[in-house]
Amino acid sequence: xxxxxxxxxxxxxxxxxxxxxxxxxxxxxxxxxxxxxxxxxxxxxxxxxxxxxxxxxxxxxxxxxxxxxxxxxxxxxxxxxxxxxxxxxxxxxxxxxxxxxxxxxxxxxxx
Amino acid sequence: xxxxxxxxxxxxxxxxxxxxxxxxxxxxxxxxxxxxxxxxxxxxxxxxxxxxxxxxxxxxxxxxxxxxxxxxxxxxxxxxxxxxxxxxxxxxxxxxxxxxxxxxxxxxxxxxxxx
Numbered sequence: 001x002x003x004x005x006x007x008x009x010x011x012x013x014x015x016x017x018x019x020x021x022x023x024x025x026x027x028x029x030x031x032x033x034x035x036x037x038x039x040x041x042x043x044x045x046x047x048x049x050x051x052x053x054x055x056x057x058x059x060x061x062x063x064x065x066x067x068x069x070x071x072x073x074x075x076x077x078x079x080x081x082x083x084x085x086x087x088x089x090x091x092x093x094x095x096x097x098x099x100x101x102x103x104x105x106x107x108x109x110x111x
Numbered sequence: 112x113x114x115x116x117x118x119x120x121x122x123x124x125x126x127x128x129x130x131x132x133x134x135x136x137x138x139x140x141x142x143x144x145x146x147x148x149x150x151x152x153x154x155x156x157x158x159x160x161x162x163x164x165x166x167x168x169x170x171x172x173x174x175x176x177x178x179x180x181x182x183x184x185x186x187x188x189x190x191x192x193x194x195x196x197x198x199x200x201x202x203x204x205x206x207x208x209x210x211x212x213x214x215x216x217x218x219x220x221x222x223x224x225x226x
Contacts, residue, residue: 031212033214033215041219042201042217042218042219042220043154043201043203043215043217044217045214045215045216048212048214050212088153088154090154098156098159098167098169099144099156099215100156101153101154101155101156102153103151103152103153104153104154
């Protein structure tokens with residue numbers, strides 16, 4: 001079945017370093033959503049990307065949707081300890097009736 | 112506006128028993144989705160309900176079932192519990208469907224432990 005591959009699985013950075021997580025699909029995606037889950041918490045919606053080549057920014061977070069709409073990335077500039085958590089991407093499956101999720105990238109930040 | 116609520120928050124059951132989990136979506140939200148989250152497996156989609164109708168079902172055995180009431184509240188039931196059913200069960204509500212671009216709001220989850 002359709003899958004969304006998310007890499008890396010884990011990332012450990014020093015506070016102030018940048019961080020990037022990637023989601024890749026073998027098929028074209030109609031849109032992609034990003035969520036953040038803090039340790040012990042539940043996923044919280046961050047953003048949705050719809051257009052080919054779309055770039056959206058939220059303060060230190062930059063989200064990109066590839067030109068072919070098969071991949072997406074989330075980049076955090078100058079990480080802070082508040083960025084700790086697992087970042088998930090999610091996209092509709094081929095028939096658009098199911099939302100499939102990447103396995104997430106767990107970010108740890110050393111102060 | 113109150114967020115998504117799930118009850119109970121924690122549950123311990125033994126193998127072979129059944130369990131019912133409840134989810135109250137945000138007021139006005141008509142779509143409710145259920146997910147199973149386990150370490151290493153991420154979020155596994157169980158099913159989605161929209162206006163009392165099941166729109167989608169994930170690849171889970173028939174022991175997993177659900178329903179949605181006219182007030183959009185939803186329940187999921189797991190019968191004949193197995194050890195592997197131990198997980199965090201998350202409910203998410205949204206105004207509409209994800210094809211329409213609506214984001215999902217998650218509840219705190221129910222932590223189910225099967226012994």
